[in-house]
Amino acid sequence: MLDAHNITVELGRKRILHGVDFTARPGELTAIVGHNGSGKTTLLRAMTGEIPYRGRIMLDGDDLRALPPALLAERRAVLAQATTLAFPFTVHEVVRLGLTGQSALLPGAETLPERALHRVGLEGFGGRFVQELSGGEQQRVHLARVLVQVWQPVTDGQARWLFLDEPVASLDIGHQLQVMRLAADFARAGGGVIAVMHDLNLTAMFAQSVTLMMGGQVLAAGPVSQVFTSATLSAAYDCDLKVSTPPPGGGVFLLPQAVA
């Protein structure tokens, strides 16, 4: 269980998060949504121990501040919104960087990079230079690296976590579905997934729980069906949104309303 309580973050001299509460449970995919600049990435960075915060964040019973980097890296992996590479590493070499801590000790650890590449649809890309791939391909290389880092969703009875900042933003629709299924599988196997999302339909399809942010605060949080109402979403995104139920697959489905 990830439990963040009363989180306040200041960057530079600006207060970005104003007392945010957030919870996510292992076994679920928890989405964070909200307008540009609402503080989604900032909240994620606080919860991964990247930036200082006031308040308290507990990861499965341990205070985040008390976990040294190496231990934290065993329990959670982080996919950033964008990652640039300084040197000409091959795809295989970059994915292999995820082989740290426990995953390096698994039997057959050396084969994990290739298996992870297969899972993100990049089999046969191992020998390519990362800097020479398309944006979406690069993003999937880093997803494979992150998967290698927390290969087993549950280890010794303890859940492991994936923090994903807009994992599908630069992907085509086929790969969007593939990556969301991967994340959902990870959660179904007992791991925890926290994903910042912009696509509300994909969120509705895959997330069990959602936190909607606005201006550095939480506007609503809970099961998707409760948070995704026409009124709440229209307020959060400052435009006319209509949620239709039931959609083709069951669940919620929404369409932006054209304003003529």
Place this chain on the structure above:
Amino acid sequence: MLAESIRVQPAAGDRSVRARQVLVLLSLMLGAVSIASMTVGASGVALFPALGRALSGEALALQERVVLLDIRLPRLLTGILVGAALAVSGAVMQGLFRNPLADPGIVGVGAGAGLGAVLAIVLGAMLPASLAAITGPHLVPIAAFLGGWGSTLVLYRVSTRQGRTSVATMLLAGIAMGALAGALTGLMVYIADDQQLRDLTFWGLGSLAGASWTKIAASAPIILLALIAAPALARALNAFTLGEAAAAHLGIPVQRMKNIAILTVAGATGAAVAISGGIGFIGIVVPHLLRLAMGPDHRYLLPAAALLGATLLLGADMIARVIVAPAELPIGIVTAVLGAPVFLWILLKRRGLVDM
């Protein structure tokens, strides 16, 4: 799954086997060039006949002993230490700055170390005798180390924001620091006496000719410490290639590793500069060639840089010794003539990527 785990073929994109082959090749090359370096010299003393006689229990002539043990051997060891130190500090600095153009010589760290050494040479004479007795021959390398450390810290502060380096800022900061160090060095030249002046000029051009057991004893511990610390940095430098935040997510204690990297660069550069003066371009050319040959994985790049740096410096030293024999050229001139075009070539290939 079992079948997968007992595979022998490396996975596509895994260059570790090639890297190991390159390491073996480089070791052989260093061995060969070391033997050559022991054989070549103005005195005409031949290594192998002398070795043969020594092994069969015969005493060596005084000239042979002096040439081989007190001139060529310390020079060989100095060349290996300095070459390895320059190349490794280049590779570590490039990993730390996430930039293949960061080289201690180019961005002013060498100049800072040089200033430290010059201050020690000139002002060291003014130290009270009791203090001078304590510092002894270690004063110059330690001062060079402190100068290099100070300038690396300044450079890192000025040119890096949130783990990302601006090349332009880094190079400009290097120019500014080089100019400042140059000006202060010039000031020292005014104060220096004749003997110190000769030391300074000779040393400023870069040379292994001053190699001696005393200088080796003074600088070798710092260089060896840096060379031993370097492999411990490999995993961190690999992770830094993704940026500092991603490195932290992979479990790297970022701040500690950055401090160790900066100390390593300053120690290796400072000690190398203290023995041999300003020898340029080894730190940028060697890691660049190696990245082409075996990839940028620092687990292999750092030891390979030590080997190739030593080999190239010994080679340059032999050129410096024979090209105008019986006189000799300062080795810094040889490395600059060979290295500067390579540096320009790297710049040319990177056009359009200048802000990386």
